[in-house]
Amino acid sequence: MLMAVREVAGLSYDEAAARLGCEADWLVRVETGFAVAGPQEVERILVRYGAREARVADTMIDMARRVAAPPPWLAPHTSRMSAAGRDVLLVEAEATLAQVHGFRLIPYLVQTEGYFREIAPAAFHGCDVGQEWDLLSHRQSHRPAGVTRLLDVIIDESAFEVRLKRPEIMPDQIRHLLALADSPHATVRVIPLDAAFWERRGHNFDVLSFAGTTDRIGVCYYPVLGAELASGDLYDAWTLIEGNSAADLAQSRAILERRLAALS
Numbered sequence: 001m002l003m004a005v006r007e008v009a010g011l012s013y014d015e016a017a018a019r020l021g022c023e024a025d026w027l028v029r030v031e032t033g034f035a036v037a038g039p040q041e042v043e044r045i046l047v048r049y050g051a052r053e054a055r056v057a058d059t060m061i062d063m064a065r066r067v068a069a070p071p072p073w074l075a076p077h078t079s080r081m082s083a084a085g086r087d088v089l090l091v092e093a094e095a096t097l098a099q100v101h102g103f104r105l106i107p108y109l110v111q112t113e114g115y116f117r118e119i120a121p122a123a124f125h126g127c128d129v130g131q132e133w134d135l136l137s138h139r140q141s142h143r144p145a146g147v148t149r150l151l152d153v154i155i156d157e158s159a160f161e162v163r164l165k166r167p168e169i170m171p172d173q174i175r176h177l178l179a180l181a182d183s184p185h186a187t188v189r190v191i192p193l194d195a196a197f198w199e200r201r202g203h204n205f206d207v208l209s210f211a212g213t214t215d216r217i218g219v220c221y222y223p224v225l226g227a228e229l230a231s232g233d234l235y236d237a238w239t240l241i242e243g244n245s246a247a248d249l250a251q252s253r254a255i256l257e258r259r260l261a262a263l264s
Contacts, residue, residue, distance in 0.1 A: 001060050001231070002045060003031040009049045019048045033083045039064040056231050062215045063091065063229070073138035077131070088219050088227040089139065095208035095217075096144050099152040099238050102159050102204050106173060108221070109140055109206070110153055110180060110188075115173045118164045123223075145211055151186040153177070154238075154246050156201070157193045160259045167263070174260045181253060190252040195245045200237045205230070207238050 006016050006027075017024040029035035037045065042064040046052045070078065070086075071093050078086050092098070100107035105123075106115055113133055120129045143149065155177070164170055181188040191201070204221040218234030221227050247255060 001056065001229070002042070005046065005049055005051050005054070009051060011049065016049070020045060037064060059217060063217065071142060077135050082226070084228050085226055088229060091217055091229065092139065092208060092219070093142055094144050094210055095149065096147060096211040097150045097152065097209040099207040101201070101238065101241060102155040103202055104156065104158050104162065105204055106155060106159055107153060107204060107206070108136060109151060110177065111136065112173050112176045113137070114166070114169045118166065118169050148185050151180065153180070153186060153188045154191060154241060156191045157255060171260055171263045174256055178253070178256055187249060188252060189246040189249060190255045191241070191245045192247055192255065201241050201245060205234050207235050
């Protein structure tokens, strides 16, 4: 994100370093994740670039407050991950509330192992499925700040129409969602097939929130590019979907139970 701001400002590394009074090599390391810039440093960079008033500035400064050592389960996987993918999981690991939206795909944080193993070869081309499941299962069970993460789940009903090779996989996935809906730590809502479609709900995304702060950080999931931190506030899209497209809790449960009965 710092690289994008610098490029929008039309600054080379040398020009940016001159404004900041630093070595260009340090700036390269910060932009590529090999050196850490704290929140005050990030704010100073944005001021010197003339970008402090940009909408994304506060999000960038908030993200810099969350620099920490990766959780132990993440470290074995970082060598094969992109910097963007690693950053997404570092932020997610601190989130005490995850609002997850799924379109044509069950959101990652609520996938069962069977479902994941069915879709992983297409979603992660050429991956070691066992290795990827190890990472996802640890993400799902992680307890940020030692507490159980709250999940607010919205899934487009189209996700239940995806054809899987093993017919028992989808019923198991729906049972898992119903069990989540019965837990005190999750809500599960469904967007009915006949709900009006609009572009901003046509992809998977998460909105992550953190204990003791009103900060929110969005994550977008793209079929080819993978996960990336969002440059804008996805909470607006979430609230529109929640208020205008998703069924209420009772109706959502009825949809899930009807789907399960049809598959059983």
